[in-house]
Amino acid sequence: MTLKVGINGFGRIGRNFLRAAIEQNADIQIVGVNDLTDNASLANLIKYDSIGGVLPLDVSHDENSITVGDQVIKAYAERDPKNIPWGEIGADVVVESTGIFTDAEKAKAHIEAGAKKVIISAPAKNEDATFVIGVNEGDYDPDTHHIISNASCT
Incomplete structure (x- = not known):
């Protein structure tokens, strides 16, 4: 089953997540991104990365x-995560990579907007x-772990 993912914050971490999903041929569909940067700039940054090089796909x-x-990929420019229509576009998981919504109370806005889970890409x-x-990914319990952190964005 394809995992549908939204990305909030399409800077280095968000774009690297997209590239990793593509390059590893993961069963992941990116259904939306939210970033305040214009779409032309985001498309250019996806295509031409100073570390990853040129993405060999049309962008x-x-x-x-x-x-x-x-x-x-639907693109949004919302400051408040509650206004991103994650539920409408079918996001199962949101990768929270802005560095702003690192407290579970703030990250919960993604769930209120329709996402089922949130992965915070920084210490939370x-x-x-x-x-x-x-180390401990085997301890994940989908019934109780809805807002999680991957400990670090490095």
């Missing part, structure tokens, strides 16, 4: 979306759990 944009290969406060791959 284009319009007023409402960014297209990477054959994947059309009051999260349901923190997981480090290779």
